[in-house]
Amino acid sequence: MKTMERERVERFERTFHERDIDSTYLELYRREQVLPRAFAYIHAGLDVEFKHMNYKARGGSSGHFNADNSRNLLDLIDLLAEARTMLNKAGHSLTMAPDYQRVIENAPAWLVDSGGSPIPEGFTPVEVESYAPVFSLGDxxxxxxxxxxxxxxxxxxxxxxxxxxxxxxxxxxxxxxxxxxxxxxxxxxxxxxxxxxxxxxxxxxxxxxxxxxxxxxxxxxxxHCDTSLEDYVAKRNNQPGFGPTTRKRIALQFLYGLNFIHSKGHFHRDLSTRNVLLRTFGGSAVLVKLSDFGLAKLKGSEFTMTETELKGTKIDPALGSFKDFAAVHDIFAAGFVLLYIFTGRKNIGRNDATPIEQIIHKCIDSQPDRRYQSVMELIADVEALDTTVIGEAPA
Structure with a gap:
């Protein structure tokens, strides 16, 4: 059953059915299920006015924006405001390219509908985008x-x-x-x-x-998780109560999750401190959750997009192609996640003096055959860490 708000959105879209709209812009929004013609019409109109505004701002006619152009732009801004209001009531949020939003928000302060409009001194030209959508919908x-x-x-x-x-x-x-x-x-x-x-x-x-x-x-x-590993550690690093025992517990949960994925014959391929999420339960109690499996390779699958090859967050230099991805390549990225958990740092030092640094260096060794060959091997060394000397070099 349609709501009154959705019916209003549809009526608004129908007002654009008889309008002449450049086919290039119609193509940009053809996949939109809501207001495709309205977006195409407004986008095309804004581009005409923004290009003219850029020309005038470069010194033509002393930065004077013509009267007809001023009225056209004001009308387009009004249409956009009407669309935004209706969309909000129908449960959608309208977003637009930052440069378009900048001008649309500021232009009404200096645009006038008669006699033309003086373009403000120091006006930054608009970055006109005619080949990609500038409007999109969220919910x-x-x-x-x-x-x-x-x-x-x-x-x-x-x-x-x-x-x-x-x-x-x-x-x-x-x-x-x-x-x-x-x-x-x-x-x-x-x-x-x-x-x-x-x-x-x-x-x-x-x-x-x-x-x-x-x-x-x-x-x-x-x-739903409360935070990412990156934000959680950043807020607590070097704070009392976030010591080696807590860090080790988080690290092991992360590794247990990764080992389970590998045990099922899959690889994550995009491990990072932002793709590891945490549920928090007060104090230092947390539950680690591995997420974002968009680049994961499934057991027996050849589904690998050429366009996304080698676009994981932490790329193993020894990896030639995503098609050749193996456990040692996830372990390479896991080394940097462990580094962040235990130290709050994202870059590894050159020495391997402390026990945790020795583990991390073995994860990211430039020669894959010298790394941990399985997550279980890595887990064994992390479990064996003495939390009383975890960050100290051997005597």
Whole structure:
């Protein structure tokens, strides 16, 4: 059943059906399910006015923006404001390219609808983007099982997806939702679905749990975590109460999760301090959750996108191709995650004086055959660390 807000959005879109719109701009937004013609029309109109504004700002006619152009731009800004208001009420958030947003927010202060407008001194030319969308939609709300809408709060954004959190009113639980960005092609959709299916398979305490997949909007719900490993350590590094014992416990949870993934025949291929999440329970109690399996290689799968080869967060210099990825390459990245857990640093020193530095140097050795060959070998050495001398060089 359509809500009144969604019907208003559809009526607004219909007002653009008879308008002449450049086909180039229509193509940019053809994958948008909401307001594709409106976005194409407004984008095309803004580009015309911004190009003219850039010309005038360079000194033509003393920086005077013509009257017709001023009125056109004001009309476009009004249309955009109307669209934003309706979208917000329908549960969507409108985002735009930063340079477009800068001008649209500031221009009404100096634009006038008669006699032309004096362009402010020191005006920075607009970076006109005619070959990629400048408008995109996020969600502010999501329907739950009883058709109620619940508020979404943005908590992250990657190259292909947006992540929001929300509270399920039926259970009072905070959940997260990951949604593929608009315009994704079939290959990206397939990878998104495979990520969900892999995580659904990997039921383990130290792997992020996922729940339901919705093909209608290419999203899935998952366990909500309070922070990333990077932020958690950054806030506590060198603070009382965040000592070797706590760090070792976090490190082992991370390694147990990675070992489980490998035991199932999969490789993560994108390990980083931001892809390791934590649930916190007060004090020093935490639960590590490995996440972001978008680049993971599944057992027996040849699904490797040429465009994404060697684009993991910490790339092993010894790796020639993602197709050749093996356990030692995940262990290379894991060494830097361990370095951050135990020291708060992201760059390794040249010596290997302390026990933990010796472990890390073995993880990232330039010769893969000299590294740990399995995560279990690495776990054994981390478990054996004496937390009373973990950061001290041998006497």
């Amino acid at each position: 502010q709300a999501v329907p739950v099982s009883d058709s109620r809408m619940v508020k979404l709060t943005s908590i992250g954004e990657g190259a292909f997806a947006l992540v929001h959190r929300f509270t399920d009113p039926n259970y009072g639980m905070t959940l997260a939702r990951k949604k593929l960005k608009p315009g994704a092609d079939d290959r990206e959709k397939e990878r998104f679905r495979r990520e969900f299916e892999l995580m659904k398979e990997l039921q383990f305490p130290y792997v992020l749990e996922v729940y339901n997949f919705k093909e209608s909007d290419w999203s899935y719900t998952m366990e």
